[in-house]
Amino acid sequence: MQSDSHFYLNPLLFFLLLLLSPLNLCLNQEGIYLQRAKFGFDDPNGVLSGWNPRDETPCNWYGVVCDPTASVITLDLSSSNISGPFPSIVCRIKNLSFVSLYDNFINSTLPDDLATCHSLEHLDLAQNYLTGALPTKLADLPNLKYLDLTGNNFSGSIPESFGTFQKLEVLSLVENLMEGTIPSFLGNVSTLKQLNLSYNPFSPGRIPPELGNLTNLQVLWLTETNLVGEIPDSLGRLSRLIDLDLAYNSLTGSIPGSITELTSAVQLELYNNSFTGELPSAGWAKMTSLRRLDASMNQLTGVIPAELCSLPLESLNLYQNQFRGELPVEIADSPNLYELRLFENQVSGELPQNLGKISPLRWIDVSNNGFSGRIPENLCFKGMLEELLMIKNSFSGGIPSTLASCTSLQRVRLRNNKFSGEVPAGFWSLQRVSLLELASNSFSGGIAKSIAGASNLSQLVLSENNFSGTIPQEIGLLENLMVFSGYHNNFSGSLPSSIVNLGQLVKFDVHDNGLSGKIPNGIHSWEKLNELNLANNDFSGAIPDEIGSLALLNYLDLSGNQFYGNIPIGLQNLKLNRLNLSNNRLTGDIPPLYAEEMYKDSFFGNPGLCGDIAGLCNGSGGIKNIGYVWLLRSIFILSGLLLIVGLVWFSSKYRKFKEAERSVDRSKWTIMSFHKLVFGEDEILDALDEDNVIGSGSSGKVYKVVLSNGEAVAVKKLWGHSKLQNDGEDVEKGSLKSDGFDAEVETLGKIRHKNIVKLWCCCTNRECKLLVYEYMPNGSLHDLLHSTKSGLLDWPKRFKIVLDSAEGISYLHHDCVPPIVHRDVKSNNILLDSEFGARVADFGVAKVVEASGKVVQSMSVIAGSCGYIAPEYAHTLRVNEKSDIYSFGVVILELVTGKLPVDPEFGEKDLVKWVCFTLDQKGIDHIIDPKLDSCFKDEICKVLNIGLHCTSPLPINRPSMRRVVKMLQEISPGNQPTTAGKEGKLTPYYYEDASDQGSVA
Template structure:
């Protein structure tokens, strides 16, 4: 008996000293999956109260628990039911950013005094329960980004009249917006984004939300016109309205645009028409106006920007006309002006030359004329100036020396004249200078060799003369050099052959003479064009073959030692064959005449019968299916498929670049026929998987499938064209230096957001199964999109299980360990593969390399970190000023490649962690600052600016 008392005293009594609230919290901890509760290690049962525990806040007077914040602790399992038995003192409960599963327990309705409930970004399923509306004291309710079953929002939510903040984004909501939400007169913030809500925006919602400050309805399927008239007059507190990414029609209500506190208006990616209301000039707080990708027309109000601190204006891809308002920067805050692909005319306002806050100006593809304001060339913060495809005249001003932040200067297809000023050499940050198809004259400035960051120099189709400047070998990051169709002369500098990453070299259509430098053989060129010059001598051995034949045509003195057709051979060989060629040519001429006459006669008789057959057969042969509104004919794609346009070939087929008659480029994948089809392609139904997956996906970081054709053996997939190819193409080639750290960081975020959309916001969720750098494509501004869904599969989170595959899909070096052994697949397999991509971005190394021995990249990074430290892992071409940020991203990659799937973060968590890294400046809202938003406005599911 004494021994029993001893054990009771030392082991039971301390536990009993903990009060009832502490015992309930310990019970809740024990209900979590054991592998996820380590973050609550300081929850000590020997404490009298839980008030000093992690994540617990107590009332200082009563010691009762009033707040429990378990956010971002990777907790998993169902929400512990014991939490719901906490006494009535609990006011705040935050379980956000975890992996809680199952449905919201009904006992949640028992919190009598709960004021805030945050369950954002978990794995909660079932439907959004109506019993939550019993929590009448709630002022804050966030349920966003959980894979709830698709269902309408219960109309009872309109009874929660104390609510001030309601966030239900990404909750798979269907049907119309309940009109009853208009009864929430205390609501200040309403987020219903990334759902499948349909129908019109209820007038009662607009008129009833009298306290609303931010109303966010973007990325749904809302249709019809925006409510009109006096219903907007009650929204006197409205600061932000975002209904972009819907199917809204009609015009923009003037009552909306005149609201005094309206600061941000986003209606892009809709089908709106009509003009921009004149009343927009009365919105004295307006700082952001994004209306791109609509069918708006007419002139802009002349006073736009004069009465408000306008910072961002994006009206791209509309039909606006008239002049650019002179007062856009009158308040001195304007940072971004994006007006591309409209019909604006007149001159660039002189006042923009005084707008020292400007960072990005994109006015390409308009009808702008006159000269660029002299002071505008030298704006100190301007880093992107894009004026292509207008009718601008005048010269590039010497004041450009003041544009110290200029990164991209694009002036093609205008009428600029005069010389390129020497002052351009002062632009230390210039990465791209494109000024083709103008009237520039004079010599290439010698100062251009000081542009150490320059990656692209295109000044083709001008009237430049003189020689290429000496010292061009200093441009170590130069990737693309196009000086074609000018009047340049002299010898081709041998130092061009020392440029380490030069990939495109076009010097055709000039007056270059002398021999071709043999040093050019050192380059790893995708394109070489020296045609139509005055070069002489023999072609260097490396280029003396049919593959480079077109690179040297039009140089009468240039000879081939290997009898390449179309080029002269050595003199002795020419004399020897002259007589033979004479009679051969005569015979060919006579024979060709006979063939021509016979051929024309035969063709005439066959043409009409073939035409009749074609009319009958063509519709049956080509069965097209479109997934977007197309600006081209599908049949035009077929006509333009030729071997000259092949840009890639893989296990599933060939890929062509097709430039259509409207100037648009598309990528066409033509799948192999049955004889050539690989086992994986045939068995997994590549075509069907790609169509079914991409055909229903709309996201800015998923490559768009325009249309497809299935006619038995002929299967075509037509995608948007990505000019910079795949991440692997750049990262593991001589073009690697183009990818500095800010670009790599953005690529990681873009790809992560695309995968997060597949895992968390698609119903059912989608596992890509072949995530790799080859399947991450880059647009012209290095924005990343996930591609190639031929082996993608859907999976269910309801059972929390993994689907069994009959064979391994994926690529060696990227396959998760558990997938290779068990053939079980879920989203954790994609996360591992994405982690490998992160390690590629950080190290610049390929996933497999003989230098690793028997290891892959993941194991090499781990062992190198242990033995030598971070410096030996980080790509040596990265700027050291980013080292701290690179290490943070490296750590995320290591988390994703954890051998145990349960220890890998979700893709939503990966996105959150990446956004928390400060490699790129951000606004106070946590979004990318306008300075660095480089996403294309014609992308769907997009919340940035036009590039």
């Protein structure tokens, strides 16, 4: 209370000082108003320190502009880092016509007395923290022409008074929290030239036909505003419209012919709706101004109109539709065409042979169509082509020699076509190419020595062709090469010794060739190698001991060769998901770690190998050559071991019997299944012993149970009482004896999603409760990320985990009816399958969102884990989807930094505060996990930015999980934007095929 009094007394003191000091009598009245405005701001950077009250006028002050009579007409404090409420005192400045406080921290609500700014023509309050409803009296400003409130937290419906603006030309409410539907009364503001309502959570509604009355409108952006229904024909009356964006909605029906009446249109963005039918064939010829059209990600059919392709287009995006027929040859006559994306349609025929001859083509993607014929010779005629993507078509012939001199090329993907002939020598040496994919064609010849010039090459994919000859020594000069895939070819000779210089190599796959010789010495330099496949060649010699030092290797296939000698004992150091050494000439003992039945298929076809695996070391194996003395000695040893094992077995069985006798009567178990089961409760119960425990937490123990069919499941046995932990792991989970079990069953029993862990069934009796899940072989993200195995998680895998987890949580928030709040999102509860696909798990504290609103009832205790709990949740105990989003943001920061959410290294800070502080003081390089390759820095920074967005202190500023998923998809590693984005808008990216997701491209 005392501080409030102080705040209101200070202006009075200020005026007393002005009256008493003769030095201040010179400042005019407008300067006094501005001084009072300054007093209401927090100005940490001191940008207003030069506002000197001893000046006669404020005309030389920062951000202030006066007219010739020394009257203030402009106040521009954009990007000044100031905070505080809007200074309505400035409305007393009689001639003030321009106010911009863009990109600051202006907060609170916007006062109604702003309507007293009678001279105001331009008001820009974008990118601030304003909240509450839009002031109804804004429309009373008689001269207002420009109103930009983008990027705030305004909520409620657009006031009806907004249909009465007298002179308004620009209205922008992008990225707020506007509710209701887009109102029809906006069609009354006949002076409007720009209307931008994009990225607001409006209720589902149609485009008001009344917007067709805005005949002066030039820009109409309604991106992601929950639009449904058809585009009204009335929009065809907007004869001056140059930019129409209706993307990311649920619009249906066909694209009306009236759209082609927009003769002034420069850009039409209609992508990601549910449009059906054909593009209107008539009328395009009238749209002589159209430069950019994006109608992608719809359900459009028919042919691509020739009239459309006759326009002077710059960008044409029709991908992911159902277009058929041929691409009109007129497209080649577009003098400014830089982007052509038609992937995932049914377009056939040949590409126009003059395509690129007069167009500055940069990006062309016609993947997944039925195109045939040869690659046009002139695609790079202007020397600007960066991406050439032609996956899964029927193109034939060779690569044109003209492309061998296309030095601008960066990504080439020609997989799954009918190309043939030799690759031009110059094509191998293109310096800027990072991805060269020629797989699944009929190319012949060898890899030219000129490949030494491809200094930026990171992926070389040549598999399933007819390449021959040796792999040249020059391959070792490609210091950025991460993937070499050359399987199913006719390569011969030895591997070049220089290949050990490829220190960035992640995957090397040359199986099914005619390669021979030994594995070169020095492969210990392949520190990042994840997959090595040399199967079905003619390699010989001993398997190098160095392989055992490749810490990240998890796929090793040397089968079908002539390797001899012992298996290196060092292979036991590896964490292999696949091992295959079969059909060689290996001898000696199998290393103990692999002398298990599960590895039986890994060693067949090596008669000299011996190990305790059925089918090996018998018959022709090696026993017939073993001496009787050794045999007798083995019998005695085995007898002793059997006696010991028998005693241990008896003791274990007796202990289990006593435990079962004390706790459980199996005849009283009840099983509730949620999927078709191939096992019974006996098979589960028999395996619940300490040897099978793989985890223990606040809610119970988790067992790995291998079923009789060889598959595995995970079984959670809940504690019989709530277990409190004060060590910072789980703060409190409530009564897990009943509530946790019921919540988990209630939630997972009805969920079907690829990124939510699958609950097979639950088993209960009066004393015990079991939950049976699918088994995740790579465990939890927390255990993998914060252990010595963290090197397994390169950036593509981490990005895949982020995206998978986001899709799972988005499903809970947006697709479940009613929505579900997880309440304990953390890296421990993100499980990883064998391919590092992520599943969200542990729903013991999940809650259903009430039908009446987004907020879940207040909880009696905090559910969650230290470092992941949203600030408002910790203080109010009120949870909604925004609490999960904060926790997910912390998981993102974990993956980017490799650090724990709470760590003594941070002092009193948590990970979120540490990241913000370090980013500000030291920069991004001190944030990113040093284990991550710097070539992914751009994508990592973008994902980090999403994480910071998710962990905003104000819940209202956190994006929805659906929005998070879209943002992640748009920055997917290896993908480029389809269009140059406009300010405040997101630009879509494309997964060219499933293999591109998470790739190192």
